[in-house]
Amino acid sequence: MTTTTIDPCPRCGAPCYDLVNGPGPEDDTAKVCMKDESRFYCVTCTCPREDPYSCNSPFFARVLPTPESTKKQLYNSITISCDDRRKLFQRRPDAHSSLRLQWITQLLRAARQLASAKAQEAADLWSVDYMFWIRLYGVLDDIKPFVTRLRTPMFAGDAAPRQRFEGTLQAINTVAALFTDDELLYIQYRRDEACHPVAEAYELSQRKDGRLVEEKTKTLLVRPVKHDDYDRAVEGVIKRYKPNEFAIACDFARRALPDLEALIAEALKIFA
Numbered sequence: 001m002t003t004t005t006i007d008p009c010p011r012c013g014a015p016c017y018d019l020v021n022g023p024g025p026e027d028d029t030a031k032v033c034m035k036d037e038s039r040f041y042c043v044t045c046t047c048p049r050e051d052p053y054s055c056n057s058p059f060f061a062r063v064l065p066t067p068e069s070t071k072k073q074l075y076n077s078i079t080i081s082c083d084d085r086r087k088l089f090q091r092r093p094d095a096h097s098s099l100r101l102q103w104i105t106q107l108l109r110a111a112r113q114l115a116s117a118k119a120q121e122a123a124d125l126w127s128v129d130y131m132f133w134i135r136l137y138g139v140l141d142d143i144k145p146f147v148t149r150l151r152t153p154m155f156a157g158d159a160a161p162r163q164r165f166e167g168t169l170q171a172i173n174t175v176a177a178l179f180t181d182d183e184l185l186y187i188q189y190r191r192d193e194a195c196h197p198v199a200e201a202y203e204l205s206q207r208k209d210g211r212l213v214e215e216k217t218k219t220l221l222v223r224p225v226k227h228d229d230y231d232r233a234v235e236g237v238i239k240r241y242k243p244n245e246f247a248i249a250c251d252f253a254r255r256a257l258p259d260l261e262a263l264i265a266e267a268l269k270i271f272a
């Protein structure tokens with residue numbers, strides 16, 4: 001019986017036994033590096049025996065690098081220590097899962113109250129109004145990129161995209177698509193007003209070399225917006241509602257409510 005060894009181990013450089021093209025070492029108790037089509041098992045692994053997240057387990061084995069591997073994928077399959085790697089797996093994807101669910105349920109709850117509110121209830125519902133903007137912005141600006149990251153494969157060779165997270169991401173995109181660019185800027189403006197007593201991001205500022213920064217750099221449109229354009233967008237939305245800002249909250253809530261119900265149904269599948 002012959003033993004084929006091809007290529008050095010990507011992690012430690014020792015000969016890596018190819019389990020697809022050969023039978024592995026003659027002495028099957030020998031400690032050697034091995035690989036199959038997509039994964040490899042390295043003798044430098046220090047994962048404790050029986051650890052379910054071990055890089056010697058079939059589910060969490062280190063992925064073989066490919067020419068297309070990104071720097072981060074290479075780091076995560078080769079360089080990272082066993083301890084850090086297991087921490088990473090254990091952290092994803094469930095940490096703070098209940099907090100994210102809470103933001104979405106509170107958004108839904110605020111939207112339900114506002115959607116059925118009457119104009120004269122504005123004074124009673126002032127705190128619900130604020131909660132609505134803060135939670136809506138949080139879903140669009142924090143939870144969306146978070147779910148996008150979950151959906152993106154972490155390791156080279158993982159199937160892409162990770163379908164489990166697709167439904168929630170689609171549902172958030174559907175909510176975002178209900179609003180025009182000007183309305184998205186208004187959502188951000190109301191949230192910033194609710195969260196920051198000093199609104200520096202809306203002021204002119206200067207770079208270190210003295211040049212003026214005349215735009216708000218981080219916006220829900222995922223591009224910088226000049227302060228003047230931002231003001232025009234917000235004023236335009238307010239004017240349309242003649243200017244009754246409580247009516248804006250109620251109308252946005254009414255428009256979003258069906259899609260927020262759909263979002264919570266999806267979110268419950270991945271967060272608990």
Ligand SMILES: [Zn+2]
Nearest residue numbers: 009012033042
């Ligand atoms: Zn090795």
Ligand SMILES: [Zn+2]
Nearest residue numbers: 045047055082
């Ligand atoms: Zn390990």
